[in-house]
Structure formats: C-alpha cells, structure tokens
Amino acid sequence: MRLIVHNMMSCNIKGVVNNFPLRIEAEKVIEKEVDFNPDFLRHMFAKIEWKALVDGARSLGYTELPDHAPDTAALESDESFLRQFHHALLELHLEEGSLVCPETGRKFSVNKGIPNMLLHEDEV
Amino acid sequence: MWFLCVFYHRLLDFRKPEVEALAELFGEEIADNESLQWRLPEHHHNDTPFHFVQLSSEEIAQNIAKRSILVKGMYELWGEGTCYEELKDSIQSYPDSRKLPFLSSGSTFRISVETFGKALTFDEQKDRINSLTYIPFEGRVNLKNPDHNFFLMEMDESEENNGLPPIVQRRIFFGREVGFADRKLLPTFQLKSRTYLGPTAMDAEMAFLMANQAKATSGKLVYDPFVGTGSILVSAARFGAMTMGADIDIRVVRDGRGPDCNVWSNFKQYGLPMPVALLRMDNNLPPWRSGLKEIFDAIICDPPYGVRAGGRKSGGRKILRGTVDPYTVPDDKRTDHIPSTGAYSLVECVHDLLHLAARMLVMKGRLVFFFPVLRDENGSEVKFPEHPCFRLVAVSEQILSSRYSRVLLTMVKVEPYSEEVEEAARLMHLEFRENHLKWLEDGNIHSSVFKPSDSSQIHADSKTFKDPKPKYRGKYV
Numbered sequence: 001m002r003l004i005v006h007n008m009m010s011c012n013i014k015g016v017v018n019n020f021p022l023r024i025e026a027e028k029v030i031e032k033e034v035d036f037n038p039d040f041l042r043h044m045f046a047k048i049e050w051k052a053l054v055d056g057a058r059s060l061g062y063t064e065l066p067d068h069a070p071d072t073a074a075l076e077s078d079e080s081f082l083r084q085f086h087h088a089l090l091e092l093h094l095e096e097g098s099l100v101c102p103e104t105g106r107k108f109s110v111n112k113g114i115p116n117m118l119l120h121e122d123e124v
Numbered sequence: 125m126w127f128l129c130v131f132y133h134r135l136l137d138f139r140k141p142e143v144e145a146l147a148e149l150f151g152e153e154i155a156d157n158e159s160l161q162w163r164l165p166e167h168h169h170n171d172t173p174f175h176f177v178q179l180s181s182e183e184i185a186q187n188i189a190k191r192s193i194l195v196k197g198m199y200e201l202w203g204e205g206t207c208y209e210e211l212k213d214s215i216q217s218y219p220d221s222r223k224l225p226f227l228s229s230g231s232t233f234r235i236s237v238e239t240f241g242k243a244l245t246f247d248e249q250k251d252r253i254n255s256l257t258y259i260p261f262e263g264r265v266n267l268k269n270p271d272h273n274f275f276l277m278e279m280d281e282s283e284e285n286n287g288l289p290p291i292v293q294r295r296i297f298f299g300r301e302v303g304f305a306d307r308k309l310l311p312t313f314q315l316k317s318r319t320y321l322g323p324t325a326m327d328a329e330m331a332f333l334m335a336n337q338a339k340a341t342s343g344k345l346v347y348d349p350f351v352g353t354g355s356i357l358v359s360a361a362r363f364g365a366m367t368m369g370a371d372i373d374i375r376v377v378r379d380g381r382g383p384d385c386n387v388w389s390n391f392k393q394y395g396l397p398m399p400v401a402l403l404r405m406d407n408n409l410p411p412w413r414s415g416l417k418e419i420f421d422a423i424i425c426d427p428p429y430g431v432r433a434g435g436r437k438s439g440g441r442k443i444l445r446g447t448v449d450p451y452t453v454p455d456d457k458r459t460d461h462i463p464s465t466g467a468y469s470l471v472e473c474v475h476d477l478l479h480l481a482a483r484m485l486v487m488k489g490r491l492v493f494f495f496p497v498l499r500d501e502n503g504s505e506v507k508f509p510e511h512p513c514f515r516l517v518a519v520s521e522q523i524l525s526s527r528y529s530r531v532l533l534t535m536v537k538v539e540p541y542s543e544e545v546e547e548a549a550r551l552m553h554l555e556f557r558e559n560h561l562k563w564l565e566d567g568n569i570h571s572s573v574f575k576p577s578d579s580s581q582i583h584a585d586s587k588t589f590k591d592p593k594p595k596y597r598g599k600y601v
Contacts, residue, residue, distance in 0.1 A: 001401065001403070002400060002401060004400055004401065005368075005400070005401040005403060007413075008412055008413060008416055008419070009403075009411050009412070009413065010411055010412065010413035010414065011411065012409055012410070012411040019413070020413040020414070021413075032398075034397065035397060037342065037343055037366075039342075039343035040343045040344075040345070040366055043343065043345075044345075044419075047416070047418070047419045049413070049415075090400060107459075109459075111378060112378050112379070113402075114374070114377055114378040114402055114403055114404060115403045115404070116374055116378075116403075116404045117403060117404060117405040117406075117411045118372065118374070118404055118405060118406055118438060118463055119406070119409060119438055119463065120453045120458070120461055120463045121438075121452075121453065121463055121464060122452040122453055124409055124438050
C-alpha cells in the first residue's frame with residue numbers, strides 16, 4: 001500500500017466521527033521505483049491532505065517532507081520538492097502492517113501490500 | 125477536412141464512439157452536446173465499413189488511427205465512384221495541389237488493393253493497379269517501407285456474404301493513407317497468454333475499447349471498483365494511465381494463484397507500471413475520507429450483474445437474520461474474522477457506481493461501464509440509469525446471446541457534485557428502480573438468460589427450429 005491510498009482512506013464504521021487519518025503500524029516497508037510523472041503529481045497535490053501524508057511518511061521512516069505544504073508555485077519551480085513528494089506518495093510501500101482508526105482503535109490489516117478495508121457485520 | 129475512415133467489420137456499435145472519444149483525446153474541439161460530423165458514401169448502409177469523418181487536421185486523424193482498435197485506416201480520399209471510369213474522372217478532378225506533393229520523383233510509394241466482401245486474384249489486383257496510369261506517379265515503388273501508401277478499395281453491391289443489408293451499391297475508393305491501426309496489441313494482450321485469469325476477465329480487444337472510451341492516457345488516474353484480475357486496468361496502463369483497483373474478494377486482489385500469478389504479475393508480464401493501489405473494500409460502503417473528491421480522471425468497470433458472477437456487499441448475516449439480535453463478532457475472534465457478505469443487486473450496484481463517479485471523477489471525467497440488457501423485452505425501449513451530474517455520450521451494444529446483450533455506456537461528468545445534486549440523483553434512482561426493478565432484481569436477469577426455451581417451440585418442428593444463419597448479421601459480427 002502506498003501513501004496515496006492511505007491519504008484517501010478513513011475508518012467508515014457506523015457512527016465514527018474522528019476517522020482520519022488512519023495511524024500506520026508498520027511491520028514491513030519496501031521501496032519500489034516508479035516513473036516520475038510531474039503532471040500526475042501536480043494533479044494529485046491539490047487533492048492530498050498534507051499532514052496525513054507527512055505523518056504517514058514518517059511512520060514509514062521517511063522524514064524529508066516539509067511540515068507545511070509549500071504553495072503550488074513550488075510544484076513548477078522546485079524539482080527536488082517534487083521528487084520528495086513523488087517518493088513519499090508513490091514509492092514507499094507498506095507491505096505488512098495495519099491501519100488503525102484514531103477513534104475506535106479498529107485495526108485494518110495490510111497484508112502483501114493490500115489493505116483490507118472490509119467491515120465486520122457488527123460495524124456496518 | 126473530410127477523411128475516409130475505414131473500419132474493421134467488428135463490434136459495429138463501438139466504432140464511431142471510439143473515434144469520437146479519441147478525437148477529443150487528441151485535441152479535436154467538440155462543443156458540448158455536439159459530436160463529430162460523419163457522412164456515409166452514397167447508397168451505403170450505416171453498418172458499412174466505409175465512413176467519412178470530419179477532423180480538423182491530418183495529425184489528429186493519424187493519432188486516432190494509430191491508437192484505435194477498430195479503425196483499419198484513415199485516408200485522404202482522392203476519388204471515388206461506382207465504376208473505374210467514374211473513379212478516373214473523380215481522381216482527375218481532385219486538385220493537383222493536394223496530389224502532386226505526394227507524387228514527386230524523390231519519394232517512394234506503394235499501391236495496395238483492398239476489398240470488402242469479395243476476393244480478387246493477384247492478376248486482377250495487378251490489372252486494377254495498372255489501370256491507374258492516369259495518375260502521374262513520378263516516385264519509385266517501394267513495397268516494404270514506402271513514404272506514401274495508396275489504397276484502392278473496392279466493395280461490390282451486396283451479394284450473399286458481405287454481412288451488410290442488400291442496399292449497397294458497388295463503390296470504389298482511392299486514397300492516400302494517413303494512419304492505420306496497430307492491432308498487434310491484441311495478440312500480445314490476448315487473454316490466453318495472460319497468467320492470472322478469472323471467469324469474467326475482460327477480453328483484450330474490449331478492454332482496450334473501454335480504455336479508449338475513457339480517454340486513458342499518461343498522467344491520468346483510472347479506477348476500477350470491481351477490479352478482479354485487473355484485465356481492464358491492464359489496458360488503461362498500456363495507454364500510460366496510472367491505475368487503481370478495488371474488489372470485495374480479498375483472495376482475488378491479494379493472493380491470486382501464487383506469487384507469480386496474481387494481479388501484479390499481469391502487469392509485470394507486459395512490462396507495465398503496477399497499479400498505484402489495489403485494495404479490498406466494499407463499493408456499497410466505501411471508506412473514502414470525507415472531503416475527498418474529484419480525484420479520478422476515469423472510472424472503468426464491468427459491474428457484476430449476476431449472469432456469470434453476482435455482486436456481494438457487506439453485512440450478509442445481518443440481513444439474513446432480519447429482526448433478530450444484530451450479529452456481533454466475539455472480541456477474541458476479531459482479528460481473523462472473515463465477514464460474511466450478502467447479495468448486491470444490480471440496481472444498488474449501479475446506484476453506488478454513479479454516486480462514486482459523481483463524487484470522485486474530475487469535471488469532464490468519464491465513467492465507462494457495461495450494463496446488461498435482456499433482448500426479449502418485446503422491443504420496448506431500454507432505459508439506462510441516469511444521474512444529474514452525467515451526460516450519456518455513447519451507447520454501444522454487444523450481443524452475447526439471443527437472450528441478452530451488454531451495452532457499454534460512456535458518461536461524461538458535466539455538473540459538479542453537491543448535496544442538492546445528490547437529492548436529485550436519489551429521486552432519479554427511485555424512479556429507475558420503480559420502473560426497472562422487475563428484471564434487475566437479484567437473480568432475475570440470471571434466470572431470464574438461462575431459462576429453458578419454450579418447449580412447444582422445440583416440438584413444433586425440429587427441422588425448422590434451427591434458424592438458418594441470417595444473411596444480414598449486423599451487430600452479431
């Protein structure tokens with residue numbers, strides 16, 4: 001699971017309010033190189049919850065991202081920032097571990113890189 | 125500029141929508157509520173492989189042909205006629221300024237003869253090429269790698285076997301090739317060479333057509349909520365798009381049939397970039413964070429409509445038990461608990477899909493999906509699901525059996541999503557549900573497709589029971 005997915009997911013147990021971002025418990029993290037596509041990154045940047053990405057990256061052991069999202073001009077001029085964003089968003093993989101709901105502590109397991117977001121019968 | 129657009133004689137309903145989607149993708153300006161301008165050759169039926177299409181540049185025509193699956197070639201027409209005399213007059217009256225640049229002495233050329241619905245011997249082809257001496261070719265012939273490709277195309281008035289209704293008059297075309305399709309993709313991607321397959325994997329040709337309808341291209345994010353073995357996303361990835369897929373069956377997305385036979389390996393096999401995400405979730409109860417919207421450029425899918433595979437959603441046992449105490453999972457069993465699932469009717473599935481697309485697609489993003497249609501509905505008009513955020517731009521039917529077909533719907537997001545829109549969508553859905561639930565209800569379509577045929581028919585006369593193959597095959601090709 002890459003952080004782009006982590007940034008989209010919340011805990012959707014019925015009645016839970018404080019459901020994002022899910023805390024990452026990492027057991028195995030791997031890195032895989034992905035083709036650098038600036039257009040895609042610029043499109044995604046506007047959709048990303050920055051703090052969730054920064055915290056997610058830290059829990060996977062990557063600490064280079066700035067605390068605060070730079071303004072969009074940096075996407076045009078600052079290639080090294082775009083590379084860091086690319087690396088955090090697409091190249092870090094949580095292979096084994098869990099996503100934990102901040103409110104209920106419900107763990108969604110990530111196994112072989114696939115997050116299992118299906119709820120139990122008594123949670124829907 | 126008008127171009128002669130020659131199609132493969134396959135999937136007739138899919139041909140023009142593909143060209144229209146690709147024209148937009150390659151920058152043809154098409155106003156809202158308008159489409160490309162098409163014209164038929166004289167006396168031709170709409171199912172003919174020969175069509176004329178208006179495009180603003182040769183470059184766009186070339187790009188469309190190159191990327192297309194069903195366009196055999198795009199040609200600049202130099203002349204046409206019902207016989208070779210007429211063809212000659214027509215070619216001679218075509219302006220020299222358009223012809224001479226391609227006939228110059230420094231260039232190389234080739235003339236090919238193509239026919240539709242008939243075959244010509246080698247000698248007949250040679251005669252026809254030799255009859256073109258009135259065109260002042262000055263260049264040298266090069267059969268392998270010419271600068272300019274010319275085509276002489278001939279189609280007789282319908283006889284027995286060309287698969288068109290018998291109203292077509294003989295027509296001969298002569299033109300310069302502008303671009304042609306690369307069907308080599310198809311043998312490479314055909315399903316029989318795919319490592320990991322499921323029972324409803326989308327065949328490669330159709331998957332590419334779907335990706336074209338969705339305008340999948342580099343830098344775009346394409347999502348399939350019923351990803352299965354990934355056969356649709358493979359085609360989108362081949363066209364450069366980033367892909368993401370979800371499925372409710374974890375065995376399919378996570379395990380496959382082993383370490384080298386799973387969804388990932390299907391991408392690896394063709395050297396394509398891996399999906400940015402595969403996950404297990406329920407499309408009926410998606411875990412998207414609140415506030416997330418307009419993130420996908422296209423959603424392409426083949427929803428489970430219950431003929432070969434039925435849909436599932438969360439909460440099976442709860443539904444089964446009805447009013448009995450809600451089912452709870454004991455705390456010590458929580459970690460490894462496998463939640464049960466319940467049936468997911470097509471009506472609900474399509475509603476969720478439209479809702480997902482309305483929220484998650486960017487403006488002008490495309491939703492491309494198959495919808496089943498029963499064919500023995502006494503010719504009554506089929507109604508497709510609607511949503512206030514979407515405009516239906518293409519409807520292409522593929523006939524699967526005498527009982528049912530599937531229709532590829534292409535919708536474009538034209539209105540942003542909001543709560544008011546959601547309310548309007550709910551009413552539209554209720555109306556749709558009210559009027560169409562009859563056969564969309566769980567199991568209904570399955571039983572209609574598989575019910576035994578009327579026994580009185582079989583016994584009536586076993587000799588006449590088998591229809592002779594109809595001469596006009598139309599959409600069956």
